[in-house]
Amino acid sequence: xxxxxxxxxxxxxxxxxxxxxxxxxxxxxxxxxxxxxxxxxxxxxxxxxxxxxxxxxxxxxxxxxxxxxxxxxxxxxxxxxxxxxxxxxxxxxxxxxxxxxxxxxxxxxxxxxxxxxxxxxxxxxxxxxxxxxxxxxxxxxxxxxxxxxxxxxxxxxxxxxxxxxxxxxxxxxxxxxxxxxxxxxxxxxxxxxxxxxxxxxxxxxxxxxxxxxxxxxxxxxxxxxxxxxxxxxxxxxxxxxxxxxxxxxxxxxxxxxxxxxxxxxxxxxxxxxxxxxxxxxxxxxxxxxxxxxxxxxxxxxxxxxxxxxxxxxxxxxxxxxxxxxxxxxxxxxxx
Numbered sequence: 001x002x003x004x005x006x007x008x009x010x011x012x013x014x015x016x017x018x019x020x021x022x023x024x025x026x027x028x029x030x031x032x033x034x035x036x037x038x039x040x041x042x043x044x045x046x047x048x049x050x051x052x053x054x055x056x057x058x059x060x061x062x063x064x065x066x067x068x069x070x071x072x073x074x075x076x077x078x079x080x081x082x083x084x085x086x087x088x089x090x091x092x093x094x095x096x097x098x099x100x101x102x103x104x105x106x107x108x109x110x111x112x113x114x115x116x117x118x119x120x121x122x123x124x125x126x127x128x129x130x131x132x133x134x135x136x137x138x139x140x141x142x143x144x145x146x147x148x149x150x151x152x153x154x155x156x157x158x159x160x161x162x163x164x165x166x167x168x169x170x171x172x173x174x175x176x177x178x179x180x181x182x183x184x185x186x187x188x189x190x191x192x193x194x195x196x197x198x199x200x201x202x203x204x205x206x207x208x209x210x211x212x213x214x215x216x217x218x219x220x221x222x223x224x225x226x227x228x229x230x231x232x233x234x235x236x237x238x239x240x241x242x243x244x245x246x247x248x249x250x251x252x253x254x255x256x257x258x259x260x261x262x263x264x265x266x267x268x269x270x271x272x273x274x275x276x277x278x279x280x281x282x283x284x285x286x287x288x289x290x291x292x293x294x295x296x297x298x299x300x301x302x303x304x305x306x307x308x309x310x311x312x313x314x315x316x317x318x319x320x321x322x323x324x325x326x327x328x329x330x331x332x333x334x335x
Contacts, residue, residue: 003028004052005060006044006071012062012090013038015117019060019088022116050075058084058109068098079103080149086110092117101125102137132159133166133177135190138335139206144192145242147205151188155204158188165200168333169193170208177335192333194243210329211243211313213268214305216291217253218321223261229322230262237314239326244268248304250278250295271308278303286316301325 003026007016016030029052031044042048052059053075061068068087076082076099084106085099095114097106107123114121127134136152139145146152158164165183166176170192176182183189189200194211197203213230234241246269253259254272263270275296283306287298297303301316302325309327317324 001026001058002056003058003060004048004056005030005062006049007032007038007041007062007090008067009063009090010036010038013041015062015088015090015092016041016060018092018117019062019113022113053083056083058086058105060109060113061085061087062090063087064089065096065098072099084109086113088113088117088119092119094122095119096122097124101128102134103140105140107137108141126160127156127179130160130178132179133335135159135204135206138177142206143209145207145209145240147203147207147240147242151202151204154202155188155190165189167191167199169195169197170331170333172333172335174334194240194328196238196240205240207240207242208331209243209245210309210331211239212245212305212308212327212329213247214301214303214307214325214327215247215249215253215259216300216304216323217249217256217259219256221256221258221321223258223265225320226258226262226322227266229317229319229324232319233314233317233324233326236317237326239313241266245329246271246308248273248307250275250297250300250304252295273304273307278307281306283312302327 005016005019005028007013013032020028030041031048032038032041034043049071065087072085079100080103082100082104084104086097086106086109088095095110097110101107110121135155159179163179163181165186166180167184184199186200188202190204191199192206247263248271251272251274278297281303285299285302292298301323302312305325305327306312309329311328313328314326
């Protein structure tokens with residue numbers, strides 16, 4: 001986590017150091033006004049706020065809420081992309097999430113700091129104070145994509161007024177959260193899954209990143225050919241591209257520019273495996289003598305997909321020199 005901490009007094013700087021001690025994993029920078037000349041604190045000016053808001057995961061202000069509000073105001077844009085902003089008084093009595101409480105993680109950060117500092121977390125988001133399900137917060141905590149932010153807002157508002165139906169393609173192993181009931185029909189509901197099914201008239205889909213794409217390709221396959229093959233397979237099988245956890249192939253392909261570019265530009269983590277590791281993957285796969293003669297393994301894409309997951313959803317599909325297979329991780333939904 002990239003963190004920027006701002007303090008405006010000697011006491012505040014002492015509290016900022018306590019904040020750093022409570023977040024040892026953070027890549028943190030502390031700033032204060034030049035007149036204080038605090039060791040290990042960088043000088044603070046207006047440009048620092050702009051750079052921190054654009055580049056940090058969280059901003060922590062040790063001082064009055066008014067300072068924080070005025071300094072971040074010019075940069076607030078979108079709850080999907082704004083960083084978490086948290087304010088605490090210089091004696092660490094109260095920790096207040098000001099911005100991006102759910103998606104940005106400010107509520108969770110405030111709660112963690114409050115526990116570490118012996119402070120009170122002042123949480124004001126409606127779903128939290130009413131003990132109701134917050135779909136956006138749950139999605140972030142579990143690494144899920146959100147299909148539609150407009151529907152996420154509508155679902156959260158509805159949950160405050162009534163129970164709405166929720167269903168999942170994965171097994172649910174805990175009681176449902178407040179504000180939801182089991183169901184697969186209705187005007188508005190929540191569906192958790194990697195596919196594009198929409199069981200409700202308005203369906204908020206929470207999309208776990210649990211699909212692993214196995215890939216084979218001819219030497220010199222272009223980025224466009226690889227992207228087209230993956231997108232075509234996902235469309236044909238009603239799978240959501242946002243569910244991709246990663247792409248895998250044989251190590252013979254680790255220098256393929258098209259494959260590397262496709263993964264880089266789409267944000268897909270990519271891994272390469274030696275033939276002996278692929279051969280050791282248990283299961284029944286589509287065999288090819290030609291592929292075996294070239295690579296040393298009878299099937300690259302299916303075996304590569306199953307190295308990261310348990311269930312083969314899509315068998316080898318060939319499209320213009322690119323072969324694609326998709327496997328899904330075993331996963332349980334817990335609230």
